[in-house]
Amino acid sequence: MKAEVATAVEEEKKDLVKLQADREEAVAKSEDTTNLDNRILKKKKDIAELEKVQSGVIIENGGLEEGDAPAWVRGIVANAQADPEMAVFKVQDAASKYSWALIPLSLPFMWLLFPFSRKYHLYDHAVFVTYSLSFMMGLAILGGLLVAAGYSGVAGFLFFVPPFHIYRQLKGAYNLSRLSALLRTILLLIFAFIVLVLFSALMVAMGLFE
Secondary structure (H helix, E strand, O other), rough: EEEEEEEHHHHHHHHHHHHHHHHHEEEEHHOHHHHHHHHHHHHHHHHHHHHHHHOOOOOHHOOOOOOOOOOOHHHHHHHHHHHHHHHHHHHHHHHHHHHHHHHHHOOOOOOHOOOOOOOOHHHHHHHHHHHHHHHHHHHHHHHHHHHHOOHHHHHHHHHHHHHHHHHHHHHOOOOOOOHHHHHHHHHHHHHHHHHHHHHHHHHHHHHHHH
């Protein structure tokens, strides 16, 4: 890590020397140096930050300078750094309170599985998502109980259950053929990952911004 930082510092210093040479050349030609001045100033700041890391100095406020982010963002970062356990608790609490948000987040992706279908509507997709999420929640609780009981190995096998359950649920709920259900299962697993990422980002925002 230190070697990488040292290399980065050297590269930044070389860039700085080049920028300063370009500035001197621009001055000699009576050209405007505003852009070069700004780049040189930024480069010096970058070098200073890297040298802090190199020397083992911890950068306060998560490395955010006064002009890098709004004050309210810096305040949230500072609070999270001051009490990370409370920050995690707030995010978990938000996830618990707003878990229903998974349903509206999932509906557009369910629609994409059956675009422009006259047979299936948003209500059908909402019912499907609700039942699916209920099953997954129960599965997560079961996994937690198994881990708490010391059966972590058994709990690991539960990760193979969701794809099979989604396949069976799609095939039965939408009267699909095996191939159609399999293809939509693959797509739905991808969509589920996207929804989880969106939900996680939303919960972090809701938890930390409260």
